[in-house]
Amino acid sequence: MDCSSWPLFDIRMVKTAEETRLIAVFDTMIVDGSSMLTLLAEWNKLVENPHRELCPLGLSFRDYVAQIEPDPGRLTESERYWFDRVDSLAPAPALPLIVDPGLVGKPSFRRLEHRVNPDDWQAITEKAKKQDVTPSVVLLACYAEILAKAACQGDLTISLTLFDRPPSLLEVERVVGDFTSLVLVECSLQPEDTWLGFLRRIQDRVWSDLDHREVSGIRVLREMASRGSRLAKAMPVVFTSMLGVGSSLAREAIWPDNAWSQTPQVWLDHQVVETSSGVILTWDFVKELFDPENMKVMFEGYIDRVRQLASEDWALAKVGEFANFAQGDVSAETPGGGCGTVSKDSPDDASFREGIERELADLWRDSVGIAPNGRLSNFFASGGDSLNGTKFVQAVSKRYGISVSLRRFFDSPTIADLAEMVADELGDDGSMTIGTI
Structure with missing residues (x-):
């Protein structure tokens, strides 16, 4: 799809002898996850009643722009919060790769998917409420745990997708557009950690980071780049939770039989969405970079961990064992696998060629x-x-x-x-x- 010209979506109908299927493609430059739920929900309403008129929006673009202007004092505080941490921010998980990322031209993505047992999900949400943590953070902690094990890495940073729609604006949830920004969440695991200790530490970090959302992850990466940090190249491992985001829309939408997302500069994106049929956990990953069997093992380990949390006592639970557990500086790129270690201050890529x-x-x-x-x-x-x-x-x-x-x-x-x-x-x-x- 050519994103320099409209439309930035394509819808096709495929007919076979047995069925008719609709295939829809949307460029993420114009829609975020919440917008997709809006489109699917409204589409479903029109399928049920083609003559139905959807309510027009009273919200204008001017209203939105006026609301997102950051308070100067909070902006200064957020810049200090993030920029003071730039030099010590942990790298992305150094997951085992099968090829140098620089050799991948146009990436293609593969999806792994699991639907959570409703009873298991109810148990997890009830336990999370007792511990004053959100279900999204519970899943983020599980994700960080399995990534740390795969990368043999105790300190890592995950890009957290933030759906940043001003709650003070009525009807903003019905607007179709890309309202996403990124927050760089540091996760630090110690071999002796209890599950509750690790979970609460991540929750505290997420709350603190969100309190300083005036500076996005992109701005933090830009500041890293200005200081010549190698880590500024990418934070390509992402966690995207839509729990509570457009929850009523999610229940109204007909979820596609098959779906996947692909985003430039992302290697692995874990997405969480709650639909009318339950909570769906998916991993979208670049298949040219990762061994599919290895990713399947990682995903199954993650799902097993989620199931364990539904049944076990969190006060007694410990974080997983880390084979070859390593602390210290690591690279976000380790072709061939293993726990590659390099200095955070290694010089960035080869010099420019003349011409x-x-x-x-x-x-x-x-x-x-x-x-x-x-x-x-x-x-x-x-x-x-x-x-x-x-x-x-x-x-x-x-x-x-x-x-x-x-x-x-x-x-x-x-x-x-x-x-x-x-x-x-x-x-x-x-x-x-x-x-x-």
């Missing part, structure tokens, strides 16, 4: 305001977003007199990949200088 790569680096700096650290630096982790990404691609197209695919850049947003794309379009080896075309 197109250096020229693209200049255009990158003009678009984002921060020069890329290396030829494999991630545009979005370096502070870019979809808007200045579009601006950057347009500048590249104009500079070289070619048509650069915005979708392809979003899939592989590095100087190295873009230079290869430009060279292919020019029919050149990439060494030419500006003005020779």
Whole structure:
């Protein structure tokens, strides 16, 4: 799908001898998880009654913009909270990879899915309420536990998806759009941890981080990039919980028989949604990066842990055993698996090659305001977003007199990949200088 032109969705009907199926694709530039629930719920209403008129919105874009302007004092406090932690923030889980991420062109995703037994879910929510923690944090803690075990890593950071719709705005839940931002949640596990101790520590961290949501995870990564941190390349392991988000919509929506999401710069996204048929837990992962069997084992271990929490006494529970448990600096990229260890301050990627790569680096700096650290630096982790990404691609197209695919850049947003794309379009080896075309 070309995200530089409308529409950013596609709906097809497939007929077979036995059935008719609808296939819908939506670009996440225009919808978040809550918006998808809105679309599915309204779609269901129109299927039941094609002549039904949906209530118009009284909310305007101006109303929304006026509400999201942060308080200057809170913004300053949040900047201090996050920027003081930038140099010590834990890396993403160093999960075992089967290939260097830089070698993956356009990623494709695979989904693992489990529907939680209703009795198990009721038991978990009741126990969570007694401990003054949210069900979402319970699942986040389980997720962090299995990731730590797979990565042999005690300190790690997970990108938490935040659906940031101002609650003071009436009808904002019915607006279709992308209201998501990211919060970087640090999770620290010790071999001697009790389950309750670990769980409460994560809950306290999440509450504290959300109290400083005026600074998003993207801004934190941008600050890392400005300080030359290797960790600014990506925080590609994500947790997305829609529990309590559009809960009434979720009960109204008809959940698809098959669904998956794919997002640029994300390697693994754990999604939680409560539908009319119960709670669904899914993992969407880049199949070019991970051994599918290994991911299946990890997912099954995670589901087993969720089942255990439904039946066991949390006061007696301990966190899982960590084979080869390792503390300290780790890399977020360990092709071939294992517990790779590198310094957080290792120099970022190879230097730019002369010609197109250096020229693209200049255009990158003009678009984002921060020069890329290396030829494999991630545009979005370096502070870019979809808007200045579009601006950057347009500048590249104009500079070289070619048509650069915005979708392809979003899939592989590095100087190295873009230079290869430009060279292919020019029919050149990439060494030419500006003005020779």
